[in-house]
Amino acid sequence: MAINSEKLPVHIGIIMDGNGRWAQNRGLPRAAGHKEGAEVFNRITKYCRKIGIRYVTYYAFSTENWKRPADEVNALMKLFEQYLGTAEQYAKDNVRLIFIGDKSRFPEKLRLKMEELEKKSENFDAMTVIMAMNYGGRDDIVRAAARAAALVRDRSITPEQIDESLISSLIYTGGIPDPDMIIRPGGEKRLSNFLTWQSAYSELYFTDVLWPDFTPKELDKALEEFAHRGRRFGGV
């Protein structure tokens, strides 16, 4: 990898899309695509750690994905359970795990596992992997607004003290820098309710490669492009 480390994004968001089509293209059930996608998740995470990316947020399940047929949702829940069962492997790599989204809707076993992994890894600092599960960007903002309202109600703050930095601290990613780049494989050019507040100034990178076909080489292409983008944040 020939990319200047000064031009590396600190935080990358990845929308893991295209699993279903990958499977359908091969005459396989959609769940087979999710399984392959999970392998790619492991590969890309290891690669990101190796090249020195500090934070990676993966969109694994949106607040809208519950609309899918029950058998697909069930297959995804099973896969999450299996994967979280093997997530201890990240401990040896000193990788911190955080789950963003509303955990309460998941089966209890899964929810407890997420909490356990977060607790066990809270002091690991080589890299932080953030899994967006039952996550929605609008839901994130609504929750932050409700928390701000509660602070006003309790007289901890006045309404005038509600500002961007307060909201940034109350959303799920409070304390984590906003994503510098969001990558979406799978061909769609939209964010589908991913990191709505946090993506205000993210560089967007779309590719037709389906997530199960996404390789470290594809990530290099995105990083190469990122290194050449001029970020102005509204300045000149």
Ligand code: IPE
């Ligand atoms: C993304 O792949 C995985 C999840 C949403 C859980 P899809 O399942 O959306 O794959 P396509 O877009 O149908 O190919």
Ligand code: IPE
């Ligand atoms: C976004 O993909 C959600 C995840 C990848 C987890 P979708 O496949 O759900 O998005 P749409 O429906 O194409 O917008």
Ligand code: MG
């Ligand atoms: Mg999709």
